[in-house]
Amino acid sequence: MNNLSRGATYRQGGDLRGLAGEIYLDLSTCVNLFGPPPAVQEVLRELDVQRLRPHPYEAEPLFRASYAEYLAVDAALLVPGRGITEFIHILTRLLPRDRIAVATPDYTDSIRHVVNHLPPPRGEIDTVAARLERIAAGMARYDYVILSNPNNPLGLHIPVSELAEVCRMHPQSTLVVDEAYVDFLGGERQSMTSTELSNVVVLTSPNKVLGIAGIRTGAMWTRDPRLRHAVAGERLNWPLSFLDSTVAIAALQDSSWVERTRARLLANANILEDLLDRRFDGVVKGTPVHYRFVASEYPERDHEELVQSGVVVRAFGVNQPGRAPGLRITAPADDDLPKLIDALAT
Incomplete structure (x- = not known):
């Protein structure tokens, strides 16, 4: 080997x-x-390198506006950052470790930084119904439950309506949904950002669907102003570089x-x-x-x-x-x- x-x-x-x-x-x-997409190559070919000289003052607001339009959400509810992974790191630093759980199997950084796991029975391959059941049990026990939906690595997807119902049943707990792959679903975009619930956090990024994982862009969406403010304050001084923002915006417009x-x-x-x-x-x-x-x-x-x-x-x-x-x-x-x-x- x-x-x-x-x-x-x-x-x-x-x-x-x-x-x-x-x-x-x-x-x-x-x-x-x-x-x-071809738009990325075009914008890089025409890039004026003098734009790299100053600090990226406009990178964050320009990306926020473009991504909010793509997601069809209120830009005020988005906190931009360097991909979903950054937000997982920030949330697991901010929140009490003993009050967070992750529905496993899941994304590398989620299982690495969350100590409480909600796994399927040993030896069993997960199902949508089994995941939903564990999420409900987790929200009854923990203040925050994290999951990827569609799931990484299994690909299982829990419908928005079913996750939303679990959130309504457990208003004291917050569901954090990693939606890195939701853009690959056929038909209309099926995102938890479509809910009116205040106990939902969505971590999202265009990098996977646009084939631009070499740049780092993403955002956290939530109707909870307290959590938005806390997470925004934990980011680096310049959340996005000029190149990150420029490439992502060009790709999103195609x-x-x-x-x-x-x-x-x-x-x-x-x-x-x-x-x-x-x-x-x-x-x-x-x-x-x-x-x-x-x-x-x-x-x-x-x-x-x-x-x-x-x-x-x-x-x-x-x-x-x-x-x-x-x-x-x-x-x-x-x-x-x-x-x-x-x-x-x-």
Whole structure:
């Protein structure tokens, strides 16, 4: 087993430095592999480098206005920052550690910084109904419950109406929803920002759907003014750089590109699911996102086999807290589909 596979379960997805000089199909990072949109290349080509000289005074308000328009929310309810991860770090510093829980499996930084986990029964793969039940139990016990929805890494999505009902049943507790992948859902945007509830916090970022994870933009949305003020005060002096804001705004304005590529990526995800189902047991099927999860008792072995076939995926190890053992695999762009087909048939 090579060095990459030995350390695969402890790597942040997409770190291919262990494969330097070799050619691999990278399906380990859950971004839009069709991106970035052409508007990004255009704005960078025309960039006046003199704009980099002063401090980024307008970067935050310009991004806030553009992102609020994209999300169809009141800009006053948004706190911009450097991606969802920054807000997870701030919230877990601000809030009492013994009063926060996370519904696992979940995102790396959520399980790393929240000590109280709400896992499914050992050995069971999660379901939407089971997650919703644990969230309700968590909100009855804790002041704050965190979850990713759609879930990272399983792809399961709990409808907004069902989460909102749980929040109404537990007004003394606040639900913090990481919506990094909500933009990949087909149809109208299904976000908890559409609720009128004051005990909801939404962490959101355009980086994944726009294929621009190399910049760091995101925002926290909540109707709770106390929490907005507290979180805003914990950010760095310049929450966004000029380049972060410029690239994100250009990409957000290309709405037709988002619609076209999302449809193509979701179509490729269905092909991916079919290919995986022919090779592996344990595929979590029918999820409405652009990646699929394969539950496995031997994720390192399966990861190694795919590496040998020229494909790198995200591996999650057995007995890691907050994890479900298996592989998370992102749908490729059209040009890479033949390579994936060949690799999975090997």
